[in-house]
Amino acid sequence: MAKFGPVETQLKSGEILLIREATGDDASDLLSYVEAISGESDNLTFGPGEFDITLEQEAQFLAGLQKQDNSIYLVALLDGTIVGSISFMGGRRARTAHTGEFGVSVLKAHWGKGIGTALMEALLKWCRGTGTIRKVNLRVRPDNTGAIQIYRKLGFKEEGRITRDLYINGVFIDSTIMGYEID
Ligand SMILES: CC(C)(COP(=O)(O)OP(=O)(O)OC[C@H]1O[C@@H](n2cnc3c(N)ncnc32)[C@H](O)[C@@H]1OP(=O)(O)O)[C@@H](O)C(=O)NCCC(=O)NCCS
Numbered sequence: 001m002a003k004f005g006p007v008e009t010q011l012k013s014g015e016i017l018l019i020r021e022a023t024g025d026d027a028s029d030l031l032s033y034v035e036a037i038s039g040e041s042d043n044l045t046f047g048p049g050e051f052d053i054t055l056e057q058e059a060q061f062l063a064g065l066q067k068q069d070n071s072i073y074l075v076a077l078l079d080g081t082i083v084g085s086i087s088f089m090g091g092r093r094a095r096t097a098h099t100g101e102f103g104v105s106v107l108k109a110h111w112g113k114g115i116g117t118a119l120m121e122a123l124l125k126w127c128r129g130t131g132t133i134r135k136v137n138l139r140v141r142p143d144n145t146g147a148i149q150i151y152r153k154l155g156f157k158e159e160g161r162i163t164r165d166l167y168i169n170g171v172f173i174d175s176t177i178m179g180y181e182i183d
Helices: 024-038 055-066 115-130 145-153
Strands: 007-010 016-021 072-078 081-090 099-106 135-140 157-168 171-181
Touching (some): 016 115, 024 081, 072 115, 081 115, 099 115, 135 145, 145 171
Parallel strands (some): 099 135
Antiparallel strands (some): 081 099, 135 171, 157 171
16 A cells, blocks of 8 residues: 655756655666766765666565555656665664654756655655654764755754765765654
8 A cells, every 4th residue: 555645846947846756666767866876976885887686576575665654765856767765764663663764856957856854754754654653763874964954954853973874985984864753
């Protein structure tokens, strides 16, 4: 059963953005999308070729998420092509089911159009509607000022820092932890 009804938004460019829940049928397109974004910035937890899961595993993962009440994977499409995604993974036990962490990305060719903001607003609206999710967390590189600006704009607060959270090309990189409470 779908947890999230599709939403269409007109971007400032005039393009119509569709945000909907990902299904197992998106597995192939999503793997291509993930491979594309992996080489476009050093702001993600994986680089080119490192997201090595099979089509079948990806399809199972997406289908499985659709059955979970406190996790969701949304995709943003322009003219039927995936240009952005956001995934939120809620805790699997009673003591952690109210909280989870998300990751968001947009294809570089479409940065600055409002797609990242639209994805996060859609996620937060969905989280508020679940009734169970009371805290949304994220990790971001302290130098990812564009992303941090969006998170602050949406009401996320900085909560701390994890040192050596990433190791990229021989360099340790910290993460800033940000959070959003839902009451
Ligand atoms: C972070 C990311 C998801 C933002 O997506 P986006 O669609 O470009 O974001 P938006 O267009 O909604 O918002 C851009 C905001 O950040 C700023 N910004 C950052 N980079 C920008 C750019 N290249 N062009 C224009 N604005 C940019 C703008 O000021 C804008 O703020 P505003 O809404 O007050 O005008 C996207 O840049 C991305 O995928 N980056 C690589 C992966 C990543 O960093 N993910 C987050 C990891 S924690």
